Amino acid sequence: MKPILQPRHSAGALLLCAGAALAQTTPSAPPVPAKDAKPAAPVTGSEPVQAAPMSSVTVSAERPTNRIDRQVYDVKQDAASSSSSAAEALQNVPSVTVDPDGSVALRGNRNVQILVDGKPSAMLQGENRGPALQSIPSDDIESVEVINNPGAQFGNEGGGGPILNLVMRRERRAGGFGVVNANAGPDGRYNSSLNGSYNEGRHGVQGGMFLRRDGLDSVGETRRERIHPVTGAITRSTVDSSGKGMNESAGMFGAYRYNLGDKDTLNANLNLAFRTNDGSDWNRYRTLGEDGSTVEDYLRSSQREGSSRNYAVGGRWDHKGELQGENLKVDLRISGSETTGDYGYRNSYTVNPRGLPDARSGQDTRNGNRIADFTGDYERPDEQGILKLGYKVASNRNTLDYRYFDINPATQAEVVNAMRTNLFQLKESVYALYGSYQMRLNERWGMQGGLRAEYTDADIRQFTTQIFAKNSYFNVIPSFFATYKATEDANIRFAYAHRIRRPGAGDLNPFVRYGDEFNVSSGNPQLKPAETDSFELGYETKFGAVNTNLRGYYRKESDSILERKVFISETVLLTTRDNVGSNRSGGLEFTLSGKVTPTLTLNTSGNLAFIEQNVAVAGQPDAKHTATALTGQFRLNWQATPADMLQTAIQAQGKTLLGQGYRQPSNMVSATWRHSFTPRLATVLNVSDVFSTREIEVITNTAMLREHSLRRFDGRVAYLGLSYRFGGPDGMMVRQGGPGMGPPPGAMPMGR
DSSP, rough: OOOOOOOOSOOOOOOOOOOOOOOOOOOOSSSSOOOOTTTTOOOOOOOOOOOOOOOEEEEEEOOOOOOTTTTEEEEOOTTTTTTTBBBHHHSSSSTEEEEETEEEEEEEEEEEEEETTTTOOOOGGGGHHHHHHHHHBBEEEEEEEEESOOOOOOOOOOGSSEEEEEOOOOOOEEEEEEEEEEEETTOOOOOEEEEEEEEEEEEEEEEEEEEEEEEEOEEEEEEEEEEOOTOOOOEEEEEEEEEEEEEEEEEEEEEEEEEEEEEEEEEEEEEHHHHEOOOEEEEEEEEOOOOOEEEEEEEEEEEEEEEEEEEEEEEEEEEEEETTTOOEEEEEEEEEEEEEEEEEEEEEEEETTTTTTOEEEEEEEEEEEEEEEEEEEEEEOOOOOEEEEEEEEEEEEEEEEEEEEEOOTTTEEEEEOOOTTTEEEEEEEEEEEEEEEEEEEESSSSEEEEEEEEEEEEEEEEETTEEOOOOOOOOEEEEEEEEEEETTEEEEEEEEEEEOOOOOHHHHOSSSSEEEEEEEEEETTTTOOOEEEEEEEEEEEETTTEEEEEEEEEEEEEEEEEEEESSSSSOEEEEEEEEEEEEEEEEEEEEEEEEETTTTEEEEEEOOOOOOOEEEEEEEEEEEEEEEEEEEEEEEEEEETTTTEEEEEEEEEEEOOOOEEEEEOEEEEEEEEESSSSSSEEEEEEEEEEOOOOOEEEEEOSSSEEEEEEEEOOOOOEEEEEEESSSSTTTTEEEOOOOTTOOTTOOOOOOO
């Protein structure tokens, strides 16, 4: 079925919201030889950052390069970093795609864990993750670690799949330092931030705050056909919709570090963030009979007032042992997120029956998530390599509270609708031990093997329907990595990892939750963890000034947790989750990065993937869906003058399988101009989605359901801003990073 929407060219932007996260110093680089790579591809750690013109000097300290178990990408070279978000920064990382709502996929896999400096946070879990990523300033990120095959030190929280680890920027030099950013866009949009730090002797403090106002408007359509399983008769329905909203967010953080001596350091931190999520929606529902006549036609309008409150508090003790490189880290972190929403609905009927009085209703939501994470990590080198041991004790508490009520048209009294009101809780405890050993066999060969033992206990409570369940399981999770230095400029890498994917709170809640008159959803408390084995073989080399990475990979998942859609009435479609099949995927990924000319830098990457899903659906007991998808990023930086940089970025997302359907490819183009007035003061003009092409198009096709859904988002938003850095000697801007250079753990710098 063809879409009927026409392209829209009005201004719009990503939904921005407040978020904060805890941080931890990046682990030290391994002794195994590693291949250096370019900025915005893997980090080189060898070239100066060209960020200031004329008399300024930029110093770049050594940073981690590609390592035996991960690739590291420097995202600070993005000219738009002073005005963009973490979600936008991730779009420049190879094989990563980010939807307009902040949803992230890696190599087409949406079960991605997102960590901040190696640790999970409640602010980056579930539905809160997208808004949180869209609130973190990208200029705060030192690098992004892509861990397609996580080793033994990583748990299976928040998806259990591949990991994107945001390594936050670190500033710890003596004296004071600060940055102010301010950006403005159309329709009252703005974002501004202040960040500063001061270090003297044994003490170090850091703090910051930010303010944002932004919004995301969209229009959509859905065309659905239900095929009767016996007669083959077709019932058709349509939904046309639009949504508007403007959101405000604010956040602050503070962190303190104290060196007890040469071997011990104490750190403490506190993060707070708030956001609003207000808006309005308009939906027109129509149902057509078999003869094409209109059976039902009504308009549903809604107003919403929502908010989110996030916090994170933590402390860490670092101890250096007697041996060089020996260290112990004991870390306690508690983070929480609470999201509320108040919705008011009004249905205006044209047909069914004609003249029916308007119906009004409302809904309140109170959803919360709290994570307590207590870990210990010990690292000890010997003559051959490095031994790592650790433990983890974690508690995850989720509460989903939905209250729905009807409004009496005569008295305006609110009456609870018991069919749509429910309270659900998930209490999950995880206990884990891990060990790994990394060694150099000779001058060319290095390897790392690891094993993680993980026990999970889940307590599922659906209070409304009195459904209570317990689930516990024990998993042993191996991993193995090897690297071979083929030549002075070439490395070959191999990786294998076994992972589990635990279902989240929304996946487990069995209550049938009302979405609208045509759509409801529910989880499944009987879900088992999905299990994955993944393999990767990579080749890294250098041709002149161009760094090249080529990786082949294969991934197999059993007991896949996939969406399943079934009709529960003539027009109402239920979307639920089941362990209904398996996944196989493989592909070839490449990155090229380097200076084409002294003033022109190219960063490009691509991922050609093959995906196969075996899904058991009604009418198709052994349905097999396959797709070949090409995803890529292209970024070109031109240093037009010593003071001016121009950047063009293209992101293209390939076809994605969704169980019973698939998502169509999409693309987006952005452009940035940065002008430096002085080594300290610069202005940036950033235009996102230049051609207003952002959209999400999903097609479902089964024996009993054909559906086409299309949602387009307003694009082409321009931000003009200023960035000013203060502190440090005049004419000298110093950026330092790498292990041991960071601020107190838990501090998430904002708005550098």
